[in-house]
Amino acid sequence: MDTSSSPSPGKSPGRLGDSFQLRRYWLVVLERRWLVFCTFALVVTLGALYAFKSPAIYEAVGRIQIDPETGGVLSLRDSLMWGVKDQDYLQTQYQSITSPTLIETVIQKLRLEEDPRYALSEDRIRAVTEDIQVDPVRLSRLVYIKARHTDPRRAADMVNTLMEAYQRQSRDRKMTKALSGLDLLKKESATAEKELTAAIEALHKYRVEKGMMSLVDDTRQAENVDLQALRNAQEDLSRQNLRTAEAEKIAEEAENWKAAGRDVADFSVVNQDPLVNAVKARIVLNESRLAELRTRYKDKHPRVEEVLKALEKDRGSLRGEAQRAFDTLLTTVQVEKAKEAQARQRFAAASKRIAELNEARAQYEVLTRKREREEVFYQQVLSKMREYTLNTKDTQQNIMIDYMAEPQPRPIKPNRRMILAASIVLGFGLAIGLAFFVNLLDDSVKSQEDVESFLGLAFLGYIPRIKVKDAAKREVHTHLQPASTPSEGFRTLRATVALARNADRLRSVSVTSTVPEEGKSVFACNYAIVTAQTGARTLLVDADMRRPTVQKAFGLQSPAGLSAYLSENVRNLEEIVHTTEVPNLSVVCCGKLPPNPSELLASPRMKQFLRDAAQHYDRIVLDCPPTTAVADPLIVGALSDGMIYVTKFNKVRRDSVLRSVQRIQDAGIHLIGMVINDLDFEGRHSYYGDHYYHSNKFYGTHYASGTAPGGESRTPAARSRETTPG
Numbered sequence: 012m013d014t015s016s017s018p019s020p021g022k023s024p025g026r027l028g029d030s031f032q033l034r035r036y037w038l039v040v041l042e043r044r045w046l047v048f049c050t051f052a053l054v055v056t057l058g059a060l061y062a063f064k065s066p067a068i069y070e071a072v073g074r075i076q077i078d079p080e081t082g083g084v085l086s087l088r089d090s091l092m093w094g095v096k097d098q099d100y101l102q103t104q105y106q107s108i109t110s111p112t113l114i115e116t117v118i119q120k121l122r123l124e125e126d127p128r129y130a131l132s133e134d135r136i137r138a139v140t141e142d143i144q145v146d147p148v149r150l151s152r153l154v155y156i157k158a159r160h161t162d163p164r165r166a167a168d169m170v171n172t173l174m175e176a177y178q179r180q181s182r183d184r185k186m187t188k189a190l191s192g193l194d195l196l197k198k199e200s201a202t203a204e205k206e207l208t209a210a211i212e213a214l215h216k217y218r219v220e221k222g223m224m225s226l227v228d229d230t231r232q233a234e235n236v237d238l239q240a241l242r243n244a245q246e247d248l249s250r251q252n253l254r255t256a257e258a259e260k261i262a263e264e265a266e267n268w269k270a271a272g273r274d275v276a277d278f279s280v281v282n283q284d285p286l287v288n289a290v291k292a293r294i295v296l297n298e299s300r301l302a303e304l305r306t307r308y309k310d311k312h313p314r315v316e317e318v319l320k321a322l323e324k325d326r327g328s329l330r331g332e333a334q335r336a337f338d339t340l341l342t343t344v345q346v347e348k349a350k351e352a353q354a355r356q357r358f359a360a361a362s363k364r365i366a367e368l369n370e371a372r373a374q375y376e377v378l379t380r381k382r383e384r385e386e387v388f389y390q391q392v393l394s395k396m397r398e399y400t401l402n403t404k405d406t407q408q409n410i411m412i413d414y415m416a417e418p419q420p421r422p423i424k425p426n427r428r429m430i431l432a433a434s435i436v437l438g439f440g441l442a443i444g445l446a447f448f449v450n451l452l453d454d455s456v457k458s459q460e461d462v463e464s465f466l467g468l469a470f471l472g473y474i475p476r477i478k479v480k481d482a483a484k485r486e487v488h489t490h491l492q493p494a495s496t497p498s499e500g501f502r503t504l505r506a507t508v509a510l511a512r513n514a515d516r517l518r519s520v521s522v523t524s525t526v527p528e529e530g531k532s533v534f535a536c537n538y539a540i541v542t543a544q545t546g547a548r549t550l551l552v553d554a555d556m557r558r559p560t561v562q563k564a565f566g567l568q569s570p571a572g573l574s575a576y577l578s579e580n581v582r583n584l585e586e587i588v589h590t591t592e593v594p595n596l597s598v599v600c601c602g603k604l605p606p607n608p609s610e611l612l613a614s615p616r617m618k619q620f621l622r623d624a625a626q627h628y629d630r631i632v633l634d635c636p637p638t639t640a641v642a643d644p645l646i647v648g649a650l651s652d653g654m655i656y657v658t659k660f661n662k663v664r665r666d667s668v669l670r671s672v673q674r675i676q677d678a679g680i681h682l683i684g685m686v687i688n689d690l691d692f693e694g695r696h697s698y699y700g701d702h703y704y705h706s707n708k709f710y711g712t713h714y715a716s717g718t719a720p721g722g723e724s725r726t727p728a729a730r731s732r733e734t735t736p737g
Contacts, residue, residue: 050442058434067422069163074413163418170416210382241361255347469684486536486564519631523644529659535634543596547629556608559601572602577611638671648680
């Protein structure tokens with residue numbers, strides 16, 4: 012059959028898992044129900060005391076309207092209106108209502124220093140301010156003024172006095188502001204008048220210095236002439252620059268012509284000279300005459316010689332005129348440069364004249380603008396002063412009382428119903444939260460989950476609390492009260508050990524715990540009793556040689572015990588074994604306390620003791636000391652076939668138990684499992700046992716009569732089968 016979909020043991024799917032979690036939460040609350048109840052009761056009680064013991068507080072409400080202030084005052088230098096934005100103004104007024112000055116006025120007028128509510132306050136102004144609330148109405152200029160007091164009439168008086176004081180303060184402030192503004196304007200008007208007079212005088216003085224009574228008109232006329240002169244000078248300078256450049260170019264070409272060895276008379280510019288052209292014309296004419304005469308006469312002819320002389324003279328003149336014209340080209344450059352310098356001087360003078368005229372006009376305009384500004388400011392101050400004079404005579408009030416406060420018949424607090432409901436909810440939540448918080452801090456061993464999940468040990472079962480005051484009777488409880496719930500718990504644990512793996516090899520079982528007072532000896536005695544009740548020959552050995560308790564439980568007086576056997580003061584086992592009134596149960600007491608118990612337990616005599624006991628008994632139960640105190644349980648546990656670890660419910664922290672268990676396991680001792688002892692199933696721990704144990708009344712008759720539920724006789728052989736697997 013396919014079992015893949017079947018839930019595994021210990022797990023609950025779906026709603027079952029949720030119900031398991033809810034059950035765990037419910038168990039946490041039940042375990043600490045007294046803490047939950049006390050916390051809840053305390054919170055509800057405190058809430059009720061506060062609700063019914065707190066004095067009744069009455070609240071009175073009045074309303075005022077804050078309108079914008081009419082009129083303003085000039086900022087005396089910037090000509091800006093005094094004031095702030097509307098929202099900022101309202102926020103300022105809200106804060107002003109509860110100013111210390113107004114609160115002090117209310118205290119003095121109503122004599123609140125004698126009021127019991129404020130008489131003991133070190134800071135009365137602060138105490139009164141805390142009872143007053145300013146509540147503006149959104150998107151309006153209405154403001155609610157609220158006051159709280161134990162006396163409804165006194166609360167109304169506080170509101171009305173505060174509103175009247177605030178209105179009076181606003182009116183006085185406006186009047187003071189108007190008078191001070193008027194005085195300031197009068198002073199400023201005198202200052203503005205002086206500055207205006209100084210500006211007019213400075214303008215007149217400047218006109219006189221420049222020699223122009225109407226400086227603007229005069230400068231405009233002069234500017235037209237000088238601008239024309241500046242343009243002419245600029246044109247002359249441009250033309251002269253061209254002429255100078257052309258002369259420099261011709262002079263440079265002439266120098267290059269002469270440097271090349273050419274005849275200066277052939278230079279193009281020299282050929283343009285009139286005298287040079289005239290000489291060249293005569294030379295050409297004489298050469299023509301010479302050529303004509305040579306056709307008819309010889310060179311010695313007087314007429315030919317005359318022409319030759321004239322020709323020679325003209326050629327000499329040509330050289331002289333050509334040189335003169337050439338030299339004139341070079342001197343022309345210097346002349347043109349001199350003319351250019353003169354033209355530049357004339358242009359600079361014209362420019363300077365224009366700049367002087369512009370500067371004079373600019374300074375004049377500056378002085379004129381200053382005079383105009385001072386005149387405008389002076390007129391504004393005079394106008395505002397006249398306006399303030401009128402406002403002072405007719406000051407308008409912008410704070411109006413909409414309605415006065417009236418005493419209220421009902422208090423606003425304490426709201427007893429709300430306080431009680433809140434205390435119930437808070438008390439319940441705090442109680443539950445405190446229970447879970449304490450549970451979170453609680454790391455003691457108290458459940459099967461702690462044993463199996465945290466410690467990693469097999470869980471053998473719970474042992475119910477034995478509610479017997481006599482310690483000796485608790486250790487033999489299963490013999491005295493076989494029908495009780497604790498006795499049934501021991502028998503259930505006996506069956507669990509009998510069904511454990513390799514249970515047939517567990518001839519000797521040692522019992523230990525973490526610390527003293529965990530019920531280790533009680534468990535060992537009762538476990539030995541229920542084992543003997545099955546018909547198995549059982550030997551209970553008190554191996555706790557430091558604080559032995561077995562001999563007291565069975566009422567034995569035996570100076571010779573295990574310590575004597577291990578010290579070899581006693582040779583045979585029979586000498587230290589005591590029979591008891593419990594059938595099949597024998598006891599070996601500790602005897603005299605030895606000075607060296609650990610050495611005795613580790614001696615070969617202890618091994619011999621266990622071998623001898625195994626020959627005569629079916630089961631051996633050894634009661635050992637706690638593991639955190641001494642090393643004795645490790646020694647005895649290593650010699651026994653297995654060890655049962657006992658811990659008291661909700662007593663020892665899990666970390667302490669874990670360290671002890673690790674010591675035992677590191678020593679190679681076989682830990683059969685762990686037992687949680689002293690669980691109050693019928694008291695505050697009852698919810699832990701509901702799942703495992705129920706009332707034992709049905710089995711009481713069975714154990715009292717010694718017969719099985721079906722009428723069978725409980726023979727020793729049958730009882731032996733309870734602890735024998737298979």
